[in-house]
Amino acid sequence: MAVYDLSYQTYTGPRRGPVHRWLAIARFAWVEMLSRRVFAILFTLAWLQFIVRLALIYVLNTPLLKSMGFEALIGPLNEAISIDAAFFKSMIDWQLPFCFMFVFILGAGAISRDLAHNAIILYIVKPIGRYEYLLGKFATLFLLLLALSWLQTMALYFAQVLLAPETSAWRTEFWSQYFWLIFPITLYSVLLSASLSLLVLAFSSTARSGRYAGIAFLIYLIGAHTVIALLAELIGAIGPIQAHDWFGLSPLAIGYALGDWLFSQQAEVRPAAAWFGLALHWLVAGAILKWRLDGAARQGN
Amino acid sequence: MLAGKHKWIFDGCGVINEEVTRPVSPCPAMDVAGPMLLQLTNFSARYGSIQALDGINLALDSPALGLLGPNGAGKSTLIRSLLGLVPASGEARLEGHDIRAEGRHIRELVGYMPEHEAWLGGMTVVHFLRLMGELCGLPPRAAMERAHEVLFYVGLGEIRYRPLNGLSYGLHQKVRLAQALVHGPRVLILDEPTSGLDPAAREEMLSLINDMVARGAGKVIISTHILRDVETCCKDVVVLKRGKIVAAGNIDQMRHTAENSFELRIKGDQERFVAALSELGCECRLGRRDVLEIITPNGLRPRVIHEAALRLGVQIRHFYARRDSLEDIFLKVLEDEPNGATDQPVTVTNAEPI
Numbered sequence: 001m002a003v004y005d006l007s008y009q010t011y012t013g014p015r016r017g018p019v020h021r022w023l024a025i026a027r028f029a030w031v032e033m034l035s036r037r038v039f040a041i042l043f044t045l046a047w048l049q050f051i052v053r054l055a056l057i058y059v060l061n062t063p064l065l066k067s068m069g070f071e072a073l074i075g076p077l078n079e080a081i082s083i084d085a086a087f088f089k090s091m092i093d094w095q096l097p098f099c100f101m102f103v104f105i106l107g108a109g110a111i112s113r114d115l116a117h118n119a120i121i122l123y124i125v126k127p128i129g130r131y132e133y134l135l136g137k138f139a140t141l142f143l144l145l146l147a148l149s150w151l152q153t154m155a156l157y158f159a160q161v162l163l164a165p166e167t168s169a170w171r172t173e174f175w176s177q178y179f180w181l182i183f184p185i186t187l188y189s190v191l192l193s194a195s196l197s198l199l200v201l202a203f204s205s206t207a208r209s210g211r212y213a214g215i216a217f218l219i220y221l222i223g224a225h226t227v228i229a230l231l232a233e234l235i236g237a238i239g240p241i242q243a244h245d246w247f248g249l250s251p252l253a254i255g256y257a258l259g260d261w262l263f264s265q266q267a268e269v270r271p272a273a274a275w276f277g278l279a280l281h282w283l284v285a286g287a288i289l290k291w292r293l294d295g296a297a298r299q300g301n
Numbered sequence: 302m303l304a305g306k307h308k309w310i311f312d313g314c315g316v317i318n319e320e321v322t323r324p325v326s327p328c329p330a331m332d333v334a335g336p337m338l339l340q341l342t343n344f345s346a347r348y349g350s351i352q353a354l355d356g357i358n359l360a361l362d363s364p365a366l367g368l369l370g371p372n373g374a375g376k377s378t379l380i381r382s383l384l385g386l387v388p389a390s391g392e393a394r395l396e397g398h399d400i401r402a403e404g405r406h407i408r409e410l411v412g413y414m415p416e417h418e419a420w421l422g423g424m425t426v427v428h429f430l431r432l433m434g435e436l437c438g439l440p441p442r443a444a445m446e447r448a449h450e451v452l453f454y455v456g457l458g459e460i461r462y463r464p465l466n467g468l469s470y471g472l473h474q475k476v477r478l479a480q481a482l483v484h485g486p487r488v489l490i491l492d493e494p495t496s497g498l499d500p501a502a503r504e505e506m507l508s509l510i511n512d513m514v515a516r517g518a519g520k521v522i523i524s525t526h527i528l529r530d531v532e533t534c535c536k537d538v539v540v541l542k543r544g545k546i547v548a549a550g551n552i553d554q555m556r557h558t559a560e561n562s563f564e565l566r567i568k569g570d571q572e573r574f575v576a577a578l579s580e581l582g583c584e585c586r587l588g589r590r591d592v593l594e595i596i597t598p599n600g601l602r603p604r605v606i607h608e609a610a611l612r613l614g615v616q617i618r619h620f621y622a623r624r625d626s627l628e629d630i631f632l633k634v635l636e637d638e639p640n641g642a643t644d645q646p647v648t649v650t651n652a653e654p655i
Contacts (some may be wrong), residue, residue, distance in 0.1 A: 007454065007512075007516065008451075008454050008482070008512065008513055008516055008518050009450060009485075010485040010518055010519070011439065011443070011447055011484055011485025012485070013439070013440075013443050014440065014443075015409075015437070015438030015439060016435075016438045016439070016440055017438070020435070020438070021435065021436050021437070021438055022436075024432060024435035024436060025432075025436070028424075028428070028432050032423055032424070113421075113422050113423075114421070116422070117418070117419060117420050117421060117422055118415070118417050118418060118419040118420075119419050119420060119421050121386075121413075121415050121419055122415070122419050122420075122421070122433065122480060123436065124386065125384050125386070125408055125411070125413040125415075126408060126433065126436040126437050126484075127405045127406070127408040127409040127436075127437055127438065128436050129404075129405065297381070297386040297387070298348065298381070298386065298387050
């Protein structure tokens with residue numbers, strides 16, 4: 001029979017670099033998320049739109065319908081669905097409800113749960129520091145949201161590039177007409193994912209209950225938009241500020257305005273106002289997170 | 302007993318103290334002068350308008366150091382400042398590393414057990430420890446192995462797959478100790494490690510700490526207001542009050558300061574006996590249970606007490622040289638320094654403990 005030495009042994013093995021350390025926070029959060037059935041179902045559902053759109057791209061670019069005897073459908077389908085900038089923007093836009101769900105369920109409790117269990121101190125006394133702790137929490141949401149928005153949309157984009165017939169505009173005019181789409185798809189997804197992650201983390205850090213933090217975030221998103229709509233109605237234009245520019249303070253309007261601008265579509269809110277609003281939100285969220293984490297470190301919980 | 306020099310022996314696997322009677326390694330020993338545990342120069346920290354640490358000067362090395370002080374003395378602030386959690390001014394080195402320039406390295410060397418309950422929701426004990434290990438840079442497989450090892454060491458082997466949110470306070474306390482140990486720290490900092498524990502759990506916790514010290518697995522700093530914990534586990538002590546150091550040194554040597562103090566029980570005329578001793582310059586005080594507490598002036602040998610008793614026909618039933626307990630020392634230094642300590646630097650080194 002083996003006899004095990006249960007006395008204390010020091011660790012003398014190798015250690016990994018800083019990136020692996022804070023990424024462990026994200027990895028553990030994802031493993032925990034996927035171990036819950038509700039998350040697993042939600043995550044699976046979040047890929048449905050991608051599958052449907054991928055099927056559409058396949059059908060529109062290949063002679064599948066023709067070979068199956070549904071030639072009559074080809075014309076109406078081509079008229080109804082055009083694979084262009086709006087197609088990819090709407091893909092990201094339609095993924096937003098899923099992004100919001102993950103933000104509420106996973107993000108709202110990200111820091112508040114640690115606050116409730118006095119766990120922040122456990123992270124920041126390890127050799128990662130408080131900003132890497134935040135980075136780990138941020139990465140948990142940001143990478144997940146990117147997977148739901150950017151990864152899926154880019155996969156559709158490349159599917160279209162690969163499947164487009166030789167004679168189609170996607171092949172003949174690719175560099176002048178469609179190549180640029182990579183940038184708005186990437187920027188729009190990154191901006192939305194980063195902003196949502198940062199904002200929900202800021203809300204999460206203000207409460208010890210994830211539920212309250214989630215509700216507060218929801219109220220903020222809807223409430224801010226409603227209040228600003230009233231404000232725009234009441235105040236209107238002042239000097240160089242147009243009435244619609246007030247919507248630069250609403251997180252919902254900022255997202256859509258920047259999306260429209262990036263995809264070269266007509267936006268009601270001017271891009272400058274939207275960028276200003278975005279920067280303001282990031283600054284305030286960053287300041288809240290710093291204040292809360294410094295406080296937690298000082299109090300030792 | 303640790304009196305005089307503390308000498309370190311490096312056994313090739315870890316540092317162990319020479320006075321440890323159970324060497325744990327067969328490696329050939331060799332002398333090495335290790336870095337000092339703590340070096341503080343004019344070290345201060347504030348919370349808003351409250352001066353939590355007030356210009357502390359200290360140079361100290363010890364295998365097991367107790368930080369003592371009443372509530373609000375600055376013990377926890379000192380620890381948090383050393384870990385870089387609370388902004389502080391002045392200079393501080395932990396194990397020779399500057400806390401500002403090498404904060405990350407210090408946190409790699411240190412295992413910290415926080416005072417309050419702290420855990421992560423939705424995790425089992427072993428996965429929690431694995432995450433803590435990975436945060437310290439351990440590769441996933443090694444972190445899992447260490448988690449299992451440490452959990453068995455602290456006596457939680459049987460419950461390692463239980464969720465953290467179902468554990469009792471005592472078990473949580475052990476989990477907190479385990480997470481501090483999982484990356485194999487060289488310095489273990491324990492903030493109130495036994496507060497809130499029942500006597501059995503307390504003994505268990507103290508024996509774990511003692512085992513760590515005895516094996517020389519690392520140095521230990523214990524912050525507590527429970528004096529017996531420090532007496533049980535520590536060789537040296539720093540007493541803080543209102544953010545200043547009021548005493549620091551080797552516990553055994555501090556006790557020696559009471560070598561001219563005696564306790565007696567007598568049968569006979571107590572008044573005449575006390576009067577006779579007072580004439581000799583002794584301070585006499587009647588303590589509890591008719592114990593006569595006598596402090597002889599310097600240079601007066603205890604024999605004069607026996608001579609006085611013989612002369613007066615008083616029978617001495619009980620006589621012993623009184624050794625201050627840590628509680629006596631603690632109370633004495635707090636009484637002596639009602640408004641905090643002097644600003645004199647305190648140096649406690651291996652070679653010359655005060």
